Amino acid sequence: MTSTIEARNVDVVFSSGLGGRVRKTALQDLSLTVGGESPSITAVVGESGSGKTTLTRLLLGFQPATSGEVMYNCRAMSSLSPNEVKAFRRDVQAIFQDPFEVFNPFYRVEHPLVTPLRTFGLAQSKAEAIHLIEQAMETVGLRPQETIGKHPHQLSGGQRQRIMIARALALRPSVIIADEPVSMVDASLRSTILELLWKLNREQGIALIYVTHDLTTAYQVAETILVLYGGQVMEIGSAEDVIHRPRHPYTRALIEAVPSPDPDIPWNLGDGSDTGEVSNMPDQGCAFATRCPHVMEKCRAQRPPLFDTDPLRASACWMDERTETTTAAEIQRRAATARTVAAE
Numbered sequence: 309m310t311s312t313i314e315a316r317n318v319d320v321v322f323s324s325g326l327g328g329r330v331r332k333t334a335l336q337d338l339s340l341t342v343g344g345e346s347p348s349i350t351a352v353v354g355e356s357g358s359g360k361t362t363l364t365r366l367l368l369g370f371q372p373a374t375s376g377e378v379m380y381n382c383r384a385m386s387s388l389s390p391n392e393v394k395a396f397r398r399d400v401q402a403i404f405q406d407p408f409e410v411f412n413p414f415y416r417v418e419h420p421l422v423t424p425l426r427t428f429g430l431a432q433s434k435a436e437a438i439h440l441i442e443q444a445m446e447t448v449g450l451r452p453q454e455t456i457g458k459h460p461h462q463l464s465g466g467q468r469q470r471i472m473i474a475r476a477l478a479l480r481p482s483v484i485i486a487d488e489p490v491s492m493v494d495a496s497l498r499s500t501i502l503e504l505l506w507k508l509n510r511e512q513g514i515a516l517i518y519v520t521h522d523l524t525t526a527y528q529v530a531e532t533i534l535v536l537y538g539g540q541v542m543e544i545g546s547a548e549d550v551i552h553r554p555r556h557p558y559t560r561a562l563i564e565a566v567p568s569p570d571p572d573i574p575w576n577l578g579d580g581s582d583t584g585e586v587s588n589m590p591d592q593g594c595a596f597a598t599r600c601p602h603v604m605e606k607c608r609a610q611r612p613p614l615f616d617t618d619p620l621r622a623s624a625c626w627m628d629e630r631t632e633t634t635t636a637a638e639i640q641r642r643a644a645t646a647r648t649v650a651a652e
């Protein structure tokens with residue numbers, strides 16, 4: 309059983325301009341529960357300005373609700389004592405979009421990991437902190453001996469993002485809120501990091517909120533999808549229902565806007581399949597039409613049509629390689645190899 313965070317009918321209204329006369333409702337009547345008995349992955353999907361960052365800040369306790377309440381383990385966040393707030397700060401971790409912004413360029417990359425371990429009393433000495441950091445780095449596929457001691461600019465964007473995930477992990481959280489964690493990494497690393505988040509949920513029972521503008525990656529990893537527009541929940545339901553049986557016109561419009569690798573083949577709507585399995589997807593849509601385990605299976609099988617259509621997107625499927633940096637040339641090389649396999 310993990311901790312529970314619950315937003316109950318929350319409004320967030322910002323006042324700005326002269327005398328605070330300009331009012332903007334960033335979230336309206338929003339309710340959402342994560343964690344609890346069966347911790348899962350909840351994706352919050354919305355376009356720019358829909359209120360994703362405001363929701364992230366609200367759930368992290370950085371943004372007060374104008375009305376409604378955010379509960380942490382059934383207690384109103386606004387009523388937590390300083391010690392309870394400290395426990396919350398360890399238990400609920402965040403991963404942000406830009407892994408460079410979080411680092412201080414003057415410190416070595418392990419600095420933002422050592423400090424919270426000491427602050428939260430999880431390590432009694434620097435040596436113990438380093439040991440915990442090494443473990444967390446290994447969990448996220450980093451080699452500690454090649455990482456510790458470096459400065460942020462000496463690592464790739466993907467490595468920096470994994471350090472941030474390692475930082476979150478080292479604090480043994482029960483909830484992680486990942487705000488656009490893959491929007492600044494390339495296609496290949498995107499899959500690796502999404503798979504990593506997926507594993508953290510499955511193997512360590514961490515509840516995850518995955519905030520994204522990208523419906524396709526939401527579908528790949530999440531059990532529940534919440535569609536946000538103009539600060540309001542347009543739709544919330546199981547990933548299968550939201551994608552295959554969208555109820556709200558806005559959700560349908562979002563789905564229809566997802567580009568297919570083959571422009572002549574629609575992504576998924578229209579064939580009436582209700583199986584819950586993803587068999588209604590055209591082969592060419594594999595990279596975006598499948599959820600995490602299916603993606604891995606299909607891509608390990610190197611399905612030829614996928615690689616013929618769009619090498620860049622297809623590269624997102626290479627889940628079993630922990631690629632540190634993937635250049636465009638490498639993607640082309642992989643696509644060429646796949647085409648050769650297809651020809652044989």
Ligand SMILES: Nc1ncnc2c1ncn2[C@@H]1O[C@H](COP(=O)(O)OP(=O)(O)OP(=O)(O)O)[C@@H](O)[C@H]1O
Nearest residue numbers: 322324332334354355356357358359360361362363
């Ligand atoms: N501090 C603030 N003061 C006034 N308005 C704000 C403030 N923060 C956010 N807003 C407004 O609230 C709305 C939601 O903003 P928010 O940053 O949550 O959206 P978002 O979905 O995260 O967008 P993006 O994907 O572009 O980051 C926007 O219209 C924004 O201009």
